[in-house]
């Protein structure tokens with residue numbers, strides 16, 4: 511009986527930690543956990559946090575609702591999600607003829623709850639005759655940044671050193687919700703196409719990319735990654751601060767669990783919730799934060 515009680519308690523703890531969806535709602539899509547305020551299907555998510563869980567060739571895949579942006583991780587404690595984003599490339603054949611050039615964009619209808627993370631992402635450009643920039647997808651941008659990378663000889667490229675020879679990196683400003691990447695070359699990869707036929711550019715999780723020298727300058731880099739890189743997005747509830755949301759009449763404050771607190775987003779409008787120190791779980795659900803003794 512005692513053993514059974516202990517088992518039951520353990521089972522409850524595991525259930526509490528693992529299932530963070532609204533009660534009665536699907537808590538996973540494929541093998542990705544979907545914690546509330548995110549959710550799949552009617553009455554299972556907070557406004558703006560809907561997820562489409564669609565069947566694809568790779569099995570069930572979660573998408574930001576109404577978009578073709580697929581999600582690989584959702585974190586409540588950091589307020590981040592990770593999505594797959596296309597890598598830009600600009601390719602030439604041996605006679606300097608441009609054979610490929612794409613301009614990936616990231617944009618969501620009504621901009622939504624997501625902002626590109628300026629702390630967790632870096633804009634990276636790879637190539638020996640390449641420049642690329644990132645900015646909002648408008649003719650008259652309110653920011654634009656990028657870099658240029660060259661390498662005249664393959665032996666000038668140094669593994670692990672992303673500083674302008676074969677690789678360059680830059681940060682993006684805070685508060686950016688939409689982007690487009692443009693990539694070009696100055697000399698059509700003349701004299702470098704044998705070891706570097708393509709330039710690449712992407713905004714991606716800074717922990718994901720480590721420069722591996724010449725091997726990253728070959729087209730295998732693109733194929734190895736299926737033409738995609740992980741992009742970190744910050745998310746937030748609403749467009750008010752914690753204080754404004756608490757004061758608002760008919761407040762629909764998201765931090766509903768006991769032992770939770772509210773904090774303002776530092777990247778764009780809105781706020782997020784956290785369980786108090788010593789507690790774990792989902793601050794967005796009633797009874798969601800479970801505290802140790």
Ligand SMILES: *[C@@H]1O[C@H](CO)[C@@H](O)[C@H](O)[C@H]1NC(C)=O
Nearest residue numbers: 539540541542543568569582
């Ligand atoms: C989820 O599934 C994908 C594809 O099957 C796999 O690559 C990945 O390692 C899995 N992740 C976890 C955490 O199991």
Ligand SMILES: *[C@@H]1O[C@H](CO)[C@@H](O)[C@H](O)[C@H]1NC(C)=O
Nearest residue numbers: 562563564573576577578579
């Ligand atoms: C996912 O399924 C929904 C509902 O059928 C559909 O509206 C949406 O376009 C699909 N998304 C993708 C990326 O296929």
Ligand SMILES: *[C@@H]1O[C@H](CO)[C@@H](O)[C@H](O)[C@H]1NC(C)=O
Nearest residue numbers: 541542543582583584585588
């Ligand atoms: C998602 O991110 C969390 C940390 O925020 C990590 O503990 C977890 O393993 C990640 N899950 C997957 C499937 O990558």
Ligand SMILES: *[C@@H]1O[C@H](CO)[C@@H](O)[C@H](O)[C@H]1NC(C)=O
Nearest residue numbers: 602603604605606607608609
């Ligand atoms: C490069 O492409 C152009 C246009 O298709 C073609 O005329 C030329 O022969 C190609 N060069 C090589 C080396 O394949």
Ligand SMILES: *[C@@H]1O[C@H](CO)[C@@H](O)[C@H](O)[C@H]1NC(C)=O
Nearest residue numbers: 606607608696697698699700
């Ligand atoms: C690059 O190629 C284009 C046509 O593909 C040509 O018009 C241009 O002159 C070339 N530029 C250089 C620097 O070779």
Ligand SMILES: *[C@@H]1O[C@H](CO)[C@@H](O)[C@H](O)[C@H]1NC(C)=O
Nearest residue numbers: 662696697698699700701702
């Ligand atoms: C390519 O190499 C030739 C021979 O070394 C040189 O004359 C030419 O300026 C180089 N072109 C470029 C674009 O670097």
Ligand SMILES: *[C@@H]1O[C@H](CO)[C@@H](O)[C@H](O)[C@H]1NC(C)=O
Nearest residue numbers: 557558620747748749750779
């Ligand atoms: C704040 O969000 C509400 C509800 O989503 C919306 O009606 C309102 O226009 C937004 N206000 C601003 C300043 O964006």
Ligand SMILES: *[C@@H]1O[C@H](CO)[C@@H](O)[C@H](O)[C@H]1NC(C)=O
Nearest residue numbers: 587773783784785786787788
């Ligand atoms: C939220 O809680 C986690 C885990 O206790 C902690 O690491 C993190 O710093 C907290 N974030 C904020 C903004 O308080």
